[in-house]
Amino acid sequence: MVSRGTTQQSSAPFNRRIVLDVIRRRGEASRKDLIDTVGLSPQTIANITQDLEDLNLIVSKRQKGEKARGQPPMAFTLNPDGGDAIGLSLELNGLSAARVNLVGEMRDRRHINVDLRDPTTALVAMIKQVEALRDNGNSAQRIWGVGVAMPGPFDAPDLSFKGPTVFEKWRGLEIFNALEEAVGLPVFYNVDSVAGAVGESLFGSARDANRFFYLYMGVGLGGALMVDRAAYSGANGNATEVGHIPVVPNGRSCSCGNRGCLETYLSLHALSEELGGGGTLLTQEQIIYRLESGDVRIHDWCRAAAPYLRQVICTIENMLDPQTIVLGGTVPPALWQALVEYARPWLHSVRSGGQDREASRVVVSNQGGDSALLGAAVLPIYEKLAPRVDALTLGRDEGDAERLKTVRRFAF
Ligand SMILES: [Zn+2]
Numbered sequence: 419m420v421s422r423g424t425t426q427q428s429s430a431p432f433n434r435r436i437v438l439d440v441i442r443r444r445g446e447a448s449r450k451d452l453i454d455t456v457g458l459s460p461q462t463i464a465n466i467t468q469d470l471e472d473l474n475l476i477v478s479k480r481q482k483g484e485k486a487r488g489q490p491p492m493a494f495t496l497n498p499d500g501g502d503a504i505g506l507s508l509e510l511n512g513l514s515a516a517r518v519n520l521v522g523e524m525r526d527r528r529h530i531n532v533d534l535r536d537p538t539t540a541l542v543a544m545i546k547q548v549e550a551l552r553d554n555g556n557s558a559q560r561i562w563g564v565g566v567a568m569p570g571p572f573d574a575p576d577l578s579f580k581g582p583t584v585f586e587k588w589r590g591l592e593i594f595n596a597l598e599e600a601v602g603l604p605v606f607y608n609v610d611s612v613a614g615a616v617g618e619s620l621f622g623s624a625r626d627a628n629r630f631f632y633l634y635m636g637v638g639l640g641g642a643l644m645v646d647r648a649a650y651s652g653a654n655g656n657a658t659e660v661g662h663i664p665v666v667p668n669g670r671s672c673s674c675g676n677r678g679c680l681e682t683y684l685s686l687h688a689l690s691e692e693l694g695g696g697g698t699l700l701t702q703e704q705i706i707y708r709l710e711s712g713d714v715r716i717h718d719w720c721r722a723a724a725p726y727l728r729q730v731i732c733t734i735e736n737m738l739d740p741q742t743i744v745l746g747g748t749v750p751p752a753l754w755q756a757l758v759e760y761a762r763p764w765l766h767s768v769r770s771g772g773q774d775r776e777a778s779r780v781v782v783s784n785q786g787g788d789s790a791l792l793g794a795a796v797l798p799i800y801e802k803l804a805p806r807v808d809a810l811t812l813g814r815d816e817g818d819a820e821r822l823k824t825v826r827r828f829a830f
Pocket of ligand 1: 661662663672673674675676679
């Protein structure tokens with residue numbers, strides 16, 4: 419399903435995003451394709467494509483194909499040189515950064531190990547990475563902004579800034595105002611699971627899925643429900659925080675104050691605890707090495723965690739009926755693959771039955787543990803590329819600036 423354009427005057431930015439989105443999804447599109455798909459007049463489409471070419475967001479070229487009569491029509495594609503964005507993915511003990519172009523290709527990436535719990539250290543580290551990536555590319559190239567992905571939830575007094583997955587000393591997100599000021603670029607931030615889902619939706623495993631669920635394993639476990647390329651955000655932007663769903667009555671104690679939460683059994687933190695990390699998280703390389711060398715303890719952990727994965731897949735499917743569930747996050751895909759092997763066959767649900775359906779129920783992300791980083795970089799680009807009905811509607815209501823600000827942060 420493709421969003422349709424609207425002819426109201428105030429909807430010009432929305433129509434632009436829709437046209438860009440159609441071009442991104444199809445890879446290339448002619449004027450006629452756009453007119454047929456978007457449902458706007460030829461003149462409006464001509465104006466929009468002209469605007470987008472002037473902004474360097476798209477380029478036109480002759481379409482390949484039959485040379486029956488005359489020249490083949492012109493087709494538009496996204497311009498890979500239409501500007502880059504910088505993504506930062508924050509974890510407790512490290513900062514990954516990447517410079518990504520308009521079509522989702524990483525031009526450059528960096529990683530530093532640093533304890534980000536102290537906000538001043540974190541701010542300095544973020545500024546340094548942004549500046550290094552900015553100086554490193556073609557300096558004439560436009561940079562759309564900086565996107566940051568970090569563990570959530572935000573603004574949930576009982577859950578934010580507590581426990582092993584979050585930044586206890588931060589106590590708030592004012593740090594991003596300081597970052598914006600220091601680097602002179604717009605800064606967008608989101609929960610890592612939502613950023614990752616946006617990345618998958620635009621450039622990854624779910625680019626053809628309009629309704630999918632993204633299960634994110636980083637230090638903790640999170641999720642995002644994507645509907646027509648926007649994340650369902652709930653009342654305060656904290657929907658689908660699946661890691662804190664209780665799955666074992668009187669089970670392991672969780673930082674949220676409850677017992678038996680899913681992420682105390684199924685997360686990088688849970689795995690690292692089990693393997694005796696003493697508070698240190700396993701790295702991607704350590705996990706891959708242990709899996710490949712047949713380390714009994716990591717395989718035992720996967721076997722023990724598999725029933726919880728089976729359970730949450732069934733819960734998500736029955737609650738939300740997604741086209742597919744993408745397994746991603748910062749853990750290596752090999753860990754998900756091992757878990758999936760032990761968890762199969764999946765339980766019966768509204769999504770089960772038949773070979774075709776079974777094959778598409780659960781897929782491991784093809785982003786190789788980078789979905790949050792790509793998703794972070796995508797946040798500023800996404801501002802240009804994807805139609806966001808919610809933001810548009812709220813934007814018309816001028817008295818509601820506060821809610822619009824929230825949408826800018828959460829409703830991707
Ligand atoms: Zn919990």
